[in-house]
Amino acid sequence: MVFAKAIYESTSVEDKETAKKQVGSLLDKALAEYPVFNQIAPMFKNVSFMTGSTDVADVSWNVPAAQCVTATWAYATPFHTWQAVAQGKTEYAHNAMLLAGKAIAATAIEMIENQELISKAKQELEDRLEGESYEYLVPSHIQPPNYSESDQEDYSVV
Numbered sequence: 001m002v003f004a005k006a007i008y009e010s011t012s013v014e015d016k017e018t019a020k021k022q023v024g025s026l027l028d029k030a031l032a033e034y035p036v037f038n039q040i041a042p043m044f045k046n047v048s049f050m051t052g053s054t055d056v057a058d059v060s061w062n063v064p065a066a067q068c069v070t071a072t073w074a075y076a077t078p079f080h081t082w083q084a085v086a087q088g089k090t091e092y093a094h095n096a097m098l099l100a101g102k103a104i105a106a107t108a109i110e111m112i113e114n115q116e117l118i119s120k121a122k123q124e125l126e127d128r129l130e131g132e133s134y135e136y137l138v139p140s141h142i143q144p145p146n147y148s149e150s151d152q153e154d155y156s157v158v
Helices: 002-010 013-023 025-033 082-086 091-113 115-129
Strands: none
Touching (some): 002 082, 091 115
């Protein structure tokens, strides 16, 4: 926690204000004192969009998707910074990764065992899309090259 607190203290006023807007004043005060979230937050009822991008974005337009968020960084850590990198090998980051893996595995098992949940999720996705569909940015007539290993140039260093 000493390290997490030092990371929190190293973030800018702007980063702290951005974080506060995301969690609210009450939770902001608690996280400023103990900057690694150690609770299970309730599911958000209001859908909001995250800025940035993920590898699941295209997929989520076509099949139901969920996101698991765990506390791998100290509160107010901005993305793509030295603070984020510095925390990558901490015990709390490792524990959060294990927690996320368990949650994802348990969710997969639950979905496999209860096909009705899959049907409900598909219906919810269809309802949320309200008839909107995803347009692929790459035209369908364009295909990626199909190289065999023998077609590859040798880039080995001599």
